Amino acid sequence: MDTRKCIAALIYPDFMSLDVVGPLQVFASANAERNRQGLGDAYRVLLLGEQVGPVNSSSGMRLLADASWADCDPSTLDTLLIPGGAGETLQCENLALLDWLRRAEPQIRRLGSVCSGALILARTGLLDGQRVTTHWADVDSLREHAQLQVDADCLHTFDPADSRAAHLFTSAGVTAGIDLALALVEADLGRSMALAVARRLVMFLRRPGGQAQFSALLAPEPSRTPRLAELLAWIPGNLGGDLSLEALAEQARLTPRTLSRVFAKELGTGPARYVERIRLEAARALLQDAQASISTVARLTGFGHPENLRRVFHKHLSVSPLEYAERFGREIHHA
Known part of the structure:
Protein backbone atom coordinates (compact mmCIF):
# COMPACT_ATOMS: atom_id res chain seq x y z
CA MET A 1 0.00 0.00 0.00
CA ASP A 2 1.32 3.45 -0.94
CA THR A 3 1.38 5.52 2.24
CA ARG A 4 2.91 8.61 0.64
CA LYS A 5 0.92 11.82 0.83
CA CYS A 6 -0.08 13.05 -2.62
CA ILE A 7 0.83 16.72 -3.08
CA ALA A 8 -0.89 18.06 -6.19
CA ALA A 9 -0.50 21.38 -7.97
CA LEU A 10 -2.92 22.81 -10.49
CA ILE A 11 -1.38 24.06 -13.75
CA TYR A 12 -3.11 26.09 -16.44
CA PRO A 13 -1.98 28.20 -19.42
CA ASP A 14 0.29 31.06 -18.30
CA PHE A 15 0.66 29.88 -14.70
CA MET A 16 3.68 31.18 -12.74
CA SER A 17 6.26 28.38 -12.91
CA LEU A 18 7.93 29.31 -9.60
CA ASP A 19 4.58 29.07 -7.80
CA VAL A 20 4.54 25.38 -8.73
CA VAL A 21 8.18 24.32 -8.94
CA GLY A 22 9.27 26.08 -5.73
CA PRO A 23 6.76 24.48 -3.33
CA LEU A 24 6.94 21.04 -5.00
CA GLN A 25 10.73 21.08 -4.68
CA VAL A 26 10.30 21.49 -0.92
CA PHE A 27 8.34 18.23 -0.74
CA ALA A 28 10.84 16.50 -3.02
CA SER A 29 13.68 17.72 -0.82
CA ALA A 30 11.88 16.37 2.23
CA ASN A 31 11.89 12.97 0.51
CA ALA A 32 15.62 13.35 -0.16
CA GLU A 33 16.27 14.17 3.49
CA ARG A 34 14.27 11.17 4.64
CA ASN A 35 16.13 8.93 2.19
CA ARG A 36 19.41 10.21 3.59
CA GLN A 37 18.18 9.12 7.02
CA GLY A 38 17.25 5.67 5.73
CA LEU A 39 13.53 6.42 5.63
CA GLY A 40 11.06 6.10 2.76
CA ASP A 41 9.45 8.90 0.80
CA ALA A 42 6.76 10.86 2.61
CA TYR A 43 5.33 12.48 -0.51
CA ARG A 44 4.55 12.01 -4.16
CA VAL A 45 3.82 14.97 -6.40
CA LEU A 46 1.16 15.28 -9.06
CA LEU A 47 0.42 17.96 -11.63
CA LEU A 48 -3.24 18.48 -12.57
CA GLY A 49 -4.29 20.25 -15.75
CA GLU A 50 -7.49 20.64 -17.70
CA GLN A 51 -6.21 17.73 -19.73
CA VAL A 52 -3.15 15.47 -19.68
CA GLY A 53 -0.15 16.89 -21.51
CA PRO A 54 2.15 19.92 -21.67
CA VAL A 55 1.01 23.27 -20.29
CA ASN A 56 2.87 26.52 -20.97
CA SER A 57 3.82 28.67 -18.01
CA SER A 58 4.11 32.46 -18.28
CA SER A 59 7.89 32.06 -18.61
CA GLY A 60 7.50 29.79 -21.64
CA MET A 61 8.58 26.75 -19.64
CA ARG A 62 6.29 23.77 -20.13
CA LEU A 63 5.24 21.37 -17.42
CA LEU A 64 3.47 18.10 -18.11
CA ALA A 65 0.08 17.58 -16.50
CA ASP A 66 -0.04 14.01 -15.15
CA ALA A 67 -3.82 13.93 -15.00
CA SER A 68 -6.93 15.96 -15.66
CA TRP A 69 -8.44 17.55 -12.58
CA ALA A 70 -11.88 16.72 -13.95
CA ASP A 71 -11.04 13.01 -13.87
CA CYS A 72 -9.14 13.11 -10.57
CA ASP A 73 -10.65 11.58 -7.43
CA PRO A 74 -10.13 14.34 -4.82
CA SER A 75 -10.07 11.78 -2.01
CA THR A 76 -6.72 10.56 -3.34
CA LEU A 77 -5.16 14.00 -2.78
CA ASP A 78 -3.65 15.04 0.52
CA THR A 79 -2.83 18.61 -0.50
CA LEU A 80 -3.76 20.71 -3.52
CA LEU A 81 -1.98 23.99 -4.30
CA ILE A 82 -3.33 26.56 -6.76
CA PRO A 83 -0.64 28.80 -8.28
CA GLY A 84 -0.96 32.31 -9.59
CA GLY A 85 0.18 33.72 -12.89
CA ALA A 86 -0.89 35.74 -15.89
CA GLY A 87 -3.50 33.11 -16.76
CA GLU A 88 -5.25 33.41 -13.41
CA THR A 89 -7.91 35.80 -14.77
CA LEU A 90 -9.26 33.24 -17.23
CA GLN A 91 -9.29 30.54 -14.56
CA CYS A 92 -11.40 32.80 -12.34
CA GLU A 93 -14.05 32.49 -15.07
CA ASN A 94 -13.55 28.72 -15.55
CA LEU A 95 -16.88 27.60 -14.10
CA ALA A 96 -16.07 23.90 -14.49
CA LEU A 97 -12.86 24.30 -12.50
CA LEU A 98 -14.53 26.39 -9.80
CA ASP A 99 -17.29 23.82 -9.44
CA TRP A 100 -14.75 20.98 -9.24
CA LEU A 101 -12.84 22.82 -6.51
CA ARG A 102 -16.02 23.31 -4.50
CA ARG A 103 -16.86 19.60 -4.75
CA ALA A 104 -13.28 18.55 -4.08
CA GLU A 105 -12.71 20.75 -1.03
CA PRO A 106 -14.40 18.52 1.59
CA GLN A 107 -12.39 15.51 0.41
CA ILE A 108 -8.93 17.13 0.41
CA ARG A 109 -7.07 17.46 3.70
CA ARG A 110 -5.36 20.71 2.68
CA LEU A 111 -6.32 23.17 -0.06
CA GLY A 112 -4.28 26.31 -0.56
CA SER A 113 -3.03 28.91 -2.98
CA VAL A 114 0.26 30.50 -3.91
CA CYS A 115 0.48 34.15 -4.97
CA SER A 116 -2.52 35.31 -7.07
CA GLY A 117 -3.90 31.78 -7.02
CA ALA A 118 -5.82 33.17 -4.05
CA LEU A 119 -8.06 34.99 -6.53
CA ILE A 120 -9.09 31.67 -8.08
CA LEU A 121 -9.76 30.15 -4.69
CA ALA A 122 -11.67 33.25 -3.61
CA ARG A 123 -13.99 32.92 -6.62
CA THR A 124 -15.16 29.55 -5.32
CA GLY A 125 -16.52 31.17 -2.17
CA LEU A 126 -14.66 28.64 -0.04
CA LEU A 127 -12.57 31.35 1.64
CA ASP A 128 -15.53 33.50 2.69
CA GLY A 129 -15.11 34.83 6.22
CA GLN A 130 -11.51 33.69 6.38
CA ARG A 131 -8.21 35.54 6.80
CA VAL A 132 -6.37 35.50 3.46
CA THR A 133 -3.33 36.98 1.76
CA THR A 134 -1.78 37.17 -1.70
CA HIS A 135 1.03 38.89 -3.58
CA TRP A 136 1.14 42.56 -2.53
CA ALA A 137 0.34 43.67 -6.11
CA ASP A 138 -2.93 41.68 -6.07
CA VAL A 139 -4.18 42.72 -2.64
CA ASP A 140 -6.62 45.28 -4.03
CA SER A 141 -8.15 42.68 -6.35
CA LEU A 142 -8.56 40.30 -3.43
CA ARG A 143 -10.21 43.04 -1.38
CA GLU A 144 -12.96 43.22 -4.00
CA HIS A 145 -14.29 40.07 -2.33
CA ALA A 146 -16.01 41.74 0.60
CA GLN A 147 -16.46 38.44 2.44
CA LEU A 148 -12.70 38.01 2.91
CA GLN A 149 -10.45 39.26 5.71
CA VAL A 150 -7.45 40.37 3.65
CA ASP A 151 -4.12 40.55 5.47
CA ALA A 152 -1.50 42.08 3.18
CA ASP A 153 1.22 41.84 5.82
CA CYS A 154 1.91 38.13 6.08
CA LEU A 155 3.62 35.40 4.08
CA HIS A 156 0.94 32.75 4.44
CA THR A 157 -2.15 31.98 6.48
CA PHE A 158 -1.59 28.26 7.14
CA ASP A 159 -1.96 27.53 10.85
CA PRO A 160 -1.94 23.90 12.03
CA ALA A 161 -3.38 25.00 15.39
CA ASP A 162 -6.52 26.37 13.71
CA SER A 163 -8.64 23.64 12.11
CA ARG A 164 -9.99 25.89 9.36
CA ALA A 165 -6.67 27.59 8.59
CA ALA A 166 -5.02 24.17 8.52
CA HIS A 167 -7.46 23.09 5.82
CA LEU A 168 -7.88 26.22 3.67
CA PHE A 169 -5.04 28.72 3.36
CA THR A 170 -3.33 31.23 1.10
CA SER A 171 0.18 32.58 0.62
CA ALA A 172 1.88 35.65 -0.78
CA GLY A 173 4.07 36.00 -3.84
CA VAL A 174 6.42 33.42 -5.35
CA THR A 175 9.01 32.63 -2.63
CA ALA A 176 6.30 32.78 0.04
CA GLY A 177 5.01 29.57 -1.56
CA ILE A 178 8.25 27.94 -0.45
CA ASP A 179 7.70 29.24 3.09
CA LEU A 180 4.19 27.78 2.96
CA ALA A 181 5.48 24.41 1.76
CA LEU A 182 8.06 24.36 4.57
CA ALA A 183 5.27 25.03 7.07
CA LEU A 184 3.29 22.11 5.62
CA VAL A 185 6.33 19.85 5.89
CA GLU A 186 6.85 20.97 9.49
CA ALA A 187 3.23 20.13 10.29
CA ASP A 188 3.67 16.68 8.74
CA LEU A 189 7.22 15.72 9.69
CA GLY A 190 8.34 18.07 12.43
CA ARG A 191 10.42 21.22 12.75
CA SER A 192 13.79 19.49 12.46
CA MET A 193 12.83 18.10 9.05
CA ALA A 194 11.58 21.50 7.85
CA LEU A 195 14.85 23.11 8.92
CA ALA A 196 16.85 20.33 7.26
CA VAL A 197 14.96 21.00 4.02
CA ALA A 198 15.59 24.74 4.36
CA ARG A 199 19.30 24.04 4.75
CA ARG A 200 19.25 21.71 1.74
CA LEU A 201 17.65 24.49 -0.33
CA VAL A 202 20.22 26.98 1.02
CA MET A 203 17.53 29.17 2.48
CA PHE A 204 18.54 31.64 5.18
CA LEU A 205 15.90 30.32 7.52
CA ARG A 206 12.32 29.15 7.62
CA ARG A 207 10.24 32.32 7.78
CA PRO A 208 7.07 32.10 9.89
CA GLY A 209 3.80 32.74 8.12
CA GLY A 210 3.06 35.81 10.23
CA GLN A 211 6.16 37.60 8.98
CA ALA A 212 5.38 40.42 6.61
CA GLN A 213 6.08 40.38 2.90
CA PHE A 214 9.35 42.14 2.10
CA SER A 215 7.97 44.14 -0.79
CA ALA A 216 7.99 47.70 -2.02
CA LEU A 217 5.06 49.90 -1.05
CA LEU A 218 4.37 51.56 -4.37
CA ALA A 219 2.36 54.75 -4.67
CA PRO A 220 -0.96 54.10 -6.41
CA GLU A 221 -1.58 55.42 -9.88
Missing part, protein backbone atom coordinates in the same frame (compact mmCIF):
# COMPACT_ATOMS: atom_id res chain seq x y z
CA PRO A 222 -2.79 59.06 -9.68
CA SER A 223 -5.99 58.10 -11.51
CA ARG A 224 -6.84 55.75 -8.62
CA THR A 225 -6.28 58.42 -5.96
CA PRO A 226 -7.28 61.71 -7.63
CA ARG A 227 -7.73 63.68 -4.40
CA LEU A 228 -4.49 62.43 -2.85
CA ALA A 229 -2.13 62.22 -5.82
CA GLU A 230 -0.18 65.43 -5.04
CA LEU A 231 0.05 64.63 -1.34
CA LEU A 232 1.26 61.07 -1.95
CA ALA A 233 3.95 62.38 -4.28
CA TRP A 234 5.01 64.96 -1.66
CA ILE A 235 5.25 62.64 1.35
CA PRO A 236 8.39 60.61 0.35
CA GLY A 237 10.45 63.80 0.00
CA ASN A 238 9.48 65.02 3.45
CA LEU A 239 9.82 61.94 5.65
CA GLY A 240 12.04 63.68 8.22
CA GLY A 241 9.54 66.46 8.79
CA ASP A 242 6.15 66.82 10.45
CA LEU A 243 3.76 64.34 8.87
CA SER A 244 1.05 64.51 11.50
CA LEU A 245 -2.58 64.40 10.42
CA GLU A 246 -2.85 68.16 10.80
CA ALA A 247 0.29 68.80 8.72
CA LEU A 248 -0.88 66.45 5.99
CA ALA A 249 -4.33 68.01 5.96
CA GLU A 250 -2.81 71.50 5.57
CA GLN A 251 -0.61 70.27 2.69
CA ALA A 252 -3.63 68.67 0.99
CA ARG A 253 -5.82 71.71 1.67
CA LEU A 254 -8.42 69.54 3.40
CA THR A 255 -9.69 69.31 6.94
CA PRO A 256 -8.18 66.49 9.03
CA ARG A 257 -11.53 64.72 9.15
CA THR A 258 -12.00 64.94 5.37
CA LEU A 259 -8.44 63.77 4.76
CA SER A 260 -8.97 60.71 6.94
CA ARG A 261 -12.19 59.91 5.10
CA VAL A 262 -10.52 60.28 1.67
CA PHE A 263 -7.59 58.05 2.73
CA ALA A 264 -10.00 55.37 3.89
CA LYS A 265 -12.00 55.55 0.65
CA GLU A 266 -9.12 55.73 -1.84
CA LEU A 267 -6.41 53.72 -0.06
CA GLY A 268 -8.25 51.60 2.47
CA THR A 269 -6.02 52.83 5.29
CA GLY A 270 -5.48 55.87 7.48
CA PRO A 271 -2.94 58.69 7.00
CA ALA A 272 -0.83 57.68 10.00
CA ARG A 273 -0.55 54.07 8.92
CA TYR A 274 0.29 55.09 5.35
CA VAL A 275 3.05 57.44 6.50
CA GLU A 276 4.45 54.76 8.80
CA ARG A 277 4.67 52.29 5.93
CA ILE A 278 6.31 54.84 3.60
CA ARG A 279 8.86 55.65 6.31
CA LEU A 280 9.44 51.95 6.83
CA GLU A 281 10.04 51.38 3.11
CA ALA A 282 12.53 54.24 3.03
CA ALA A 283 14.34 52.85 6.07
CA ARG A 284 14.48 49.42 4.47
CA ALA A 285 15.99 50.85 1.30
CA LEU A 286 18.67 52.73 3.27
CA LEU A 287 19.55 49.64 5.32
CA GLN A 288 19.69 47.40 2.26
CA ASP A 289 22.08 49.78 0.53
CA ALA A 290 24.11 50.38 3.71
CA GLN A 291 23.82 54.11 3.12
CA ALA A 292 23.74 55.13 6.80
CA SER A 293 23.90 53.88 10.36
CA ILE A 294 20.74 52.70 12.06
CA SER A 295 20.52 55.87 14.18
CA THR A 296 20.94 58.02 11.08
CA VAL A 297 18.33 55.98 9.20
CA ALA A 298 15.90 56.52 12.09
CA ARG A 299 16.47 60.26 11.94
CA LEU A 300 16.31 60.61 8.16
CA THR A 301 13.09 58.65 7.84
CA GLY A 302 11.26 60.51 10.60
CA PHE A 303 11.34 57.86 13.33
CA GLY A 304 13.65 59.99 15.44
CA HIS A 305 15.10 57.47 17.88
CA PRO A 306 16.41 54.01 16.86
CA GLU A 307 14.03 52.44 19.37
CA ASN A 308 11.06 53.82 17.43
CA LEU A 309 12.51 52.32 14.27
CA ARG A 310 13.02 48.98 16.03
CA ARG A 311 9.38 48.88 17.19
CA VAL A 312 8.05 49.57 13.69
CA PHE A 313 10.33 46.93 12.12
CA HIS A 314 9.12 44.32 14.61
CA LYS A 315 5.51 45.37 14.08
CA HIS A 316 5.57 45.05 10.28
CA LEU A 317 8.48 42.74 9.47
CA SER A 318 9.00 40.69 12.63
CA VAL A 319 12.74 41.45 12.60
CA SER A 320 14.90 44.22 14.06
CA PRO A 321 16.56 46.84 11.83
CA LEU A 322 19.93 45.25 12.57
CA GLU A 323 18.70 41.76 11.68
CA TYR A 324 17.17 43.13 8.49
CA ALA A 325 20.38 44.88 7.53
CA GLU A 326 22.44 41.75 8.20
CA ARG A 327 20.06 39.59 6.20
CA PHE A 328 19.32 41.79 3.21
CA GLY A 329 21.97 44.49 3.13
CA ARG A 330 25.68 44.90 3.02
CA GLU A 331 27.84 45.88 6.00
CA ILE A 332 26.04 48.28 8.33
CA HIS A 333 27.21 50.37 11.26
CA HIS A 334 25.36 49.70 14.53
CA ALA A 335 25.67 53.19 15.93
